[in-house]
Amino acid sequence: MTQQDSEQYRARKQFYEQMLTVYGRKPVLEALQDENLPAYRLHLADSNRKDGIIRDIQALADKRNIETQFHSREALARISRNGKQDQGVALDLQLPGYRDIKTLSEPLPGDCRLLALDRITNPQNLGMIVRSIAASGITGLLLPKTGCASLGPLVIKASAGTLFKAPIYHCQELPDTLSTLKARGCRVATLSSHASHSLLEWQPEGPTVYVLGNETEGVSRKVSQLSDVSLAIPMHNGVESLNVAVTAALIAFKH
Amino acid sequence: MTQQDSEQYRARKQFYEQMLTVYGRKPVLEALQDENLPAYRLHLADSNRKDGIIRDIQALADKRNIETQFHSREALARISRNGKQDQGVALDLQLPGYRDIKTLSEPLPGDCRLLALDRITNPQNLGMIVRSIAASGITGLLLPKTGCASLGPLVIKASAGTLFKAPIYHCQELPDTLSTLKARGCRVATLSSHASHSLLEWQPEGPTVYVLGNETEGVSRKVSQLSDVSLAIPMHNGVESLNVAVTAALIAFKH
Incomplete structure (x- = not known):
């Protein structure tokens, strides 16, 4: 060639x-x-x-x-x-911002911040997450083709026209990709209601991928085994969880 | 008596x-x-x-x-x-947390933080906002009966059962209530995409009511005339606005 x-x-x-x-x-x-x-x-x-x-x-x-x-x-x-x-x-x-995660630059820059989704199946939530990611300016959304809602018409609508502006890295299976990212020096931070560290206070060091799990079940077992740190958002008034798109925005705009 | x-x-x-x-x-x-x-x-x-x-x-x-x-x-x-x-x-x-804004303690405590809604008509968004407010621990949501979605079944559903846990202050007309709050020493901070101050950096001093306007039209003229400071969330990738429930969460969890 x-x-x-x-x-x-x-x-x-x-x-x-x-x-x-x-x-x-x-x-x-x-x-x-x-x-x-x-x-x-x-x-x-x-x-x-x-x-x-x-x-x-x-x-x-x-x-x-x-x-x-x-x-x-x-x-x-x-x-x-x-x-x-x-x-x-x-x-x-x-879509100009839609790419394979393998195209992410080598080495990963220290301020690389990804938000990965683990089994987020509601297209409205995915669309809102796409919109917040695009607006926030973080490195990108890591969206596995297995287990999450696909980028169909409901997502396009809920993203309010931001789908084609958003940096979205696609991969096949999330656990495999997280392993590869870890090997490249990226820390894996999973969100969990039972975690002892607060997302609002925790400061990332070096490239970091935050992982948000399914609203009812949290992150999957395979993913939590790859977690370097587990983070919670402190809740008041006996509320158990936030909407997943709201959690995504709190992460994306933390930086 | x-x-x-x-x-x-x-x-x-x-x-x-x-x-x-x-x-x-x-x-x-x-x-x-x-x-x-x-x-x-x-x-x-x-x-x-x-x-x-x-x-x-x-x-x-x-x-x-x-x-x-x-x-x-x-x-x-x-x-x-x-x-x-x-x-x-x-x-x-x-609802234990549902009260008239007139019942708010006198004088207003310095850490009083309210989020007021100006013509938010989508019940899904209102429900998500209720959920975030309840979880965040801020003083409360200020919900006018005129112009906003009413607390009906769609809101209850979108709030994921948090409606009865959330501190919600009701009033009739928002501009009248904002005037009263101002007279009681509360600052009015309106969200606007054209503002020069960033919400993420701005620090409130003393009792503060943030006002979120309608997604397409922003805050109404009457409300913006009462504004002490106008705040924006910095946007990337040419995105023009966030979902209103996402903006509400960024405000509520700022504190």
Whole structure:
């Protein structure tokens, strides 16, 4: 491979890593209607009837100069990765801040602050978290593809248009990625209602990844085994927990 | 009036000031199902057919030893204050932390910190704010009856059962109450995206009421005329605003 080839390869790889594919007729229509969302390519199944919402989707894509490709139902299911729910429609969004965690610079800077989510399944909460992360200026959100809500239309809506501005690092399995980050010198701080250290007083030293667990179950066992420090937010009036999006904002704006 | 009479009067007045009346068949049923919510009295219209959900509501009230009173439709509408939507059912909740702002101690303590809401109409956001206020330990939420979402079933749900634990001061019109608080030595700090002071760095001196405005329009003109200081949360990545419940939490946990 020549140097030029390898640069082209890297650029193409990065381009595809920043791609987020949404699917379903209404979600795709809404994504196209949001001029802030940089849509790259529309995919339609050959079998779609060209009326109603499909006609609207295609007209909107044409108006925005977005390329449309036609596929067999099977090929479309491979693109959407959800043939049962794609309704013959998928749309590639190109999110500038959406990257593989492996692209994080080496060595990790001392002020690297990540917020990782462990099994956050509510799309409204995920959207609010994306919005707070984008606004806060911390290094980024670490979002595993396994176990969390996917970045679909409900998340886009709850993020109030900030999804395409937010620094989001994707990974497959959270525990594996946390292990790799630890090996790279990153401390793992898990949030837990039973912890003795207060988040509000604790000061991170060096690169740190905070991990927020599921609202009812907390962080998973595998993740808590990787924890270097466990932090709690002090509660008054007998309240047991905060909304997870509120906790995320308190972490993100701590810095 | 004897001293005993006047004490009885005060106690009764306080009791009624802490009362919150919810209405509608499903909301009342759900409130009764939540054992954490201290229900005081069930009101039913004579005209209700005694079947289905009405029978379930009455059975649940009996099981919890909650008194049931029967009224004409007109009398019930005076209790619910919403004859169009009460569906012949209302329930009085007795919230220990729900009080008239006039009951706030005199003089105001130096560490008095209130969060006032100006036209926050989304019940999900209001519920999340109630939860954060309760957990934070600040003096309380100042909730005007005019212009904000009322403390109905959607708020109860979004508060995750914390509504009955939260210190909430009610008032009628926010501008009038802010004027009174100012006359009592309280500073008014309004949140605004255009402000030059950062909320994260600003330190309050003496009793302070923070005011959060409507997500799209900000604080109203009348309120901003009463503002002593205007505060912003610094934003990154071109994000214009945070979710109002997130902003509320950042204020409440600042202290």
